[in-house]
Amino acid sequence: MNDPIATLKRDHREAAAMLKELAESKPGAARRKTTDRVSAALALHMQIEEKLVYPLVAERVGEDEEHEAETEHSLARDGLAKMNELVDEGGFGAAVAMVTAGIKHHVKEEETEIFPKLKEKLARDELAKLGDEVAAAKKAGGV
Numbered sequence: 001m002n003d004p005i006a007t008l009k010r011d012h013r014e015a016a017a018m019l020k021e022l023a024e025s026k027p028g029a030a031r032r033k034t035t036d037r038v039s040a041a042l043a044l045h046m047q048i049e050e051k052l053v054y055p056l057v058a059e060r061v062g063e064d065e066e067h068e069a070e071t072e073h074s075l076a077r078d079g080l081a082k083m084n085e086l087v088d089e090g091g092f093g094a095a096v097a098m099v100t101a102g103i104k105h106h107v108k109e110e111e112t113e114i115f116p117k118l119k120e121k122l123a124r125d126e127l128a129k130l131g132d133e134v135a136a137a138k139k140a141g142g143v
Helices: 004-023 029-061 063-085 092-121 124-140
Strands: none
Touching: 004 029, 004 092, 004 124, 029 063, 029 092, 029 124, 063 092
């Protein structure tokens, strides 16, 4: 079975590694490439969560949890935009630090509160279906 929670957690680890790489980077082509990679990876990850996972969170876990997660995604998008804007300028490190802090907070809530509750409320076949949908969306590059 494709475990959607494991897939999303793996995305979290990959994004954290790229953000760490950016925090230690110097201006130039490698920084721009990594910034593009992390932006694309997080955009896809957030789209998958918003279209496939969060509707189930709202229904099975709670609308407050879903709303907070959506708000945190909005803040992450703002931070990523600022990071992209400053990629070759002073202030880039601060933008990376802000995105990293926001993502770290968001990931902690998802992994310790939202995902365990969702997994508990979904039947095995529902979890498997969600896993297949998440895997297909990742492969296709979007929902």
